[in-house]
Amino acid sequence: MIDAGPVFYLATLAFLLTVSGLLSWCRKFWDRRSRPPLPPGPPSFPIVGSVLSLDDPTRPWLGFNVWKYTYGDIIYARLLSKPIVVVNSEEVAHDLFDLRSAIYSDKPRSIMHEPFSLDCTIGVMPYGDRWRLHRRIFHQPFRRAAVPIYYPVLLRSAHRMLSGFLQDPAEYSSHFQMFPSSFILSTVYDYEPKTKDDHLVHGILRYVELASANLGLGAVMVMETFPLLLRLPTWFPLATFKRAAVNSSQTFHSVKDVAFQDVKERMSTGRVAPCLVADNLNRMSGFADDIFTEAVKEAAFVAFGAASETTVGTLLVFLLAMVLHPEVQAKAQADIDRVVGKDRLPDFDDRPALPYVEAIMRETLRWHPVFPLGVPHATTTSDIYKGYFIPEGVTVIANIWQAHTTAMTHNEKKYPSPDEFKPERFLHEDGSLTSDSMSLAFGWGRRACVGRHIADAALWIAIASFLATFSVHKALDEHGEEIPVIPKFSPGLTSHPETFPCRIVPRFQDASLEKLMQLTGLVAEQL
Numbered sequence: 001m002i003d004a005g006p007v008f009y010l011a012t013l014a015f016l017l018t019v020s021g022l023l024s025w026c027r028k029f030w031d032r033r034s035r036p037p038l039p040p041g042p043p044s045f046p047i048v049g050s051v052l053s054l055d056d057p058t059r060p061w062l063g064f065n066v067w068k069y070t071y072g073d074i075i076y077a078r079l080l081s082k083p084i085v086v087v088n089s090e091e092v093a094h095d096l097f098d099l100r101s102a103i104y105s106d107k108p109r110s111i112m113h114e115p116f117s118l119d120c121t122i123g124v125m126p127y128g129d130r131w132r133l134h135r136r137i138f139h140q141p142f143r144r145a146a147v148p149i150y151y152p153v154l155l156r157s158a159h160r161m162l163s164g165f166l167q168d169p170a171e172y173s174s175h176f177q178m179f180p181s182s183f184i185l186s187t188v189y190d191y192e193p194k195t196k197d198d199h200l201v202h203g204i205l206r207y208v209e210l211a212s213a214n215l216g217l218g219a220v221m222v223m224e225t226f227p228l229l230l231r232l233p234t235w236f237p238l239a240t241f242k243r244a245a246v247n248s249s250q251t252f253h254s255v256k257d258v259a260f261q262d263v264k265e266r267m268s269t270g271r272v273a274p275c276l277v278a279d280n281l282n283r284m285s286g287f288a289d290d291i292f293t294e295a296v297k298e299a300a301f302v303a304f305g306a307a308s309e310t311t312v313g314t315l316l317v318f319l320l321a322m323v324l325h326p327e328v329q330a331k332a333q334a335d336i337d338r339v340v341g342k343d344r345l346p347d348f349d350d351r352p353a354l355p356y357v358e359a360i361m362r363e364t365l366r367w368h369p370v371f372p373l374g375v376p377h378a379t380t381t382s383d384i385y386k387g388y389f390i391p392e393g394v395t396v397i398a399n400i401w402q403a404h405t406t407a408m409t410h411n412e413k414k415y416p417s418p419d420e421f422k423p424e425r426f427l428h429e430d431g432s433l434t435s436d437s438m439s440l441a442f443g444w445g446r447r448a449c450v451g452r453h454i455a456d457a458a459l460w461i462a463i464a465s466f467l468a469t470f471s472v473h474k475a476l477d478e479h480g481e482e483i484p485v486i487p488k489f490s491p492g493l494t495s496h497p498e499t500f501p502c503r504i505v506p507r508f509q510d511a512s513l514e515k516l517m518q519l520t521g522l523v524a525e526q527l
């Protein structure tokens, strides 16, 4: 008779586990043998994956460029435990994200999203019905045809930014920051913040700071590797991360609810200009269900974060380029003076007559894109591309920076001398604009930036207004000598120039606030 004691059960369990382990290994082995190879890539080691092959893991795009010369335009690697596919050419990016968008429009999952309420933000939402709903909510107010409605708001926001430069030129970053804060809150909530200490700006910025301070690559990797850390109670001494998550999530929900409610109340008295919240609620004509209402609240809150860092970063790149290239600045200013004159400031009607200013904007987006690696996508199913196997669920990164810079290597005619700031590359010999509108900087396919039309209008008016009224020069030391500017860029998902010394000087006559008010038409309370 068989003794069915504990030893027997343990032995049977061990046997079954071994057999199932062997079967699963055999299946994986067979799958691997029967499918095409993965794209080539750097060696991968246990735990760290291919991280050691990157010279500077905080600026991975530089390492991806180096990989390109060995492994080509499509690379497979592992960053710690995350498998990634790096796309290193515009052609491959177009093939995958545009032409196969049904497969390449998902976003990588992370256990960090939900604790910080990032699961409510469209940019990292999985490809599916919830994302579609959010995308429609954004598309309605920010589609190309709707953007001219916001021209007055964009002009006002740009003019208020100019008054900031006049009053305190050294604080240029914070004036650039105020510009998107002002136009995005107007276009989303019909709300114009008066100062940078405004309660709504403050609340949203607080959330953005909390989330970005705690969601660095290192922290994410640690949490992904040891997910139990997320279960620590908030009172636990080492649970600072958990406390930050609770804090940021509370901020997210309370600020989004209050701001939304404010618009609804004003709508009931008919005092709301066109904006994301009102347009979407009007579209539902009183039939908005809870899911839709919540999605509008979330999308409205998220718009600020999406618009703010990208717009500020791009304007900082513009300012840096002007300091380094006074000849470009002077040429643009001569054009503006000729077309607009000195008695008024540029407006959107002047845009077609100012191709050189347009070319400066495109070159700014090309020279140093704020998303050097775009925003990563993921695959919904496996795929085979150019004979390589692309696994399901893999993170797919478009090396936008690479697509810009090494276009020289692959297409000498497109962006020769890519490190140089040359707006002329976007102009024909007769001075008219080429068809290259630098759409690359806004991503690809179904997940491409849904705010790109308003971003385009905002960047243009900010650049044109600045050049019309101010010049930026290198700062001077105590001997009157120019202080050299050595460009340094921040690491991270978004990258922008670190603060640099410069002198911003007015170029309009009687450079006073009164004169600026005359030129802009702003009244004292709007400054």
Ligand code: HEM
Residues within 6 Å of the ligand: 122, 123, 124, 135, 138, 142, 303, 306, 307, 308, 310, 311, 314, 370, 371, 374, 375, 376, 377, 441, 442, 443, 444, 445, 446, 447, 448, 449, 450, 451, 452, 454, 455, 459
């Ligand atoms: C200089 C300005 C901007 C740049 C360079 C920029 C760039 C980008 C990029 C590269 C993406 C990711 C695309 C992808 O996943 O392939 C993105 C997504 C997005 N952008 Fe922008 N953006 C800018 C301004 C704005 C503005 C003003 C808004 C205003 C609402 C906005 C809203 C969004 C949203 C909601 C997404 C997520 C789209 C989705 O996942 O479906 N962006 N942007």
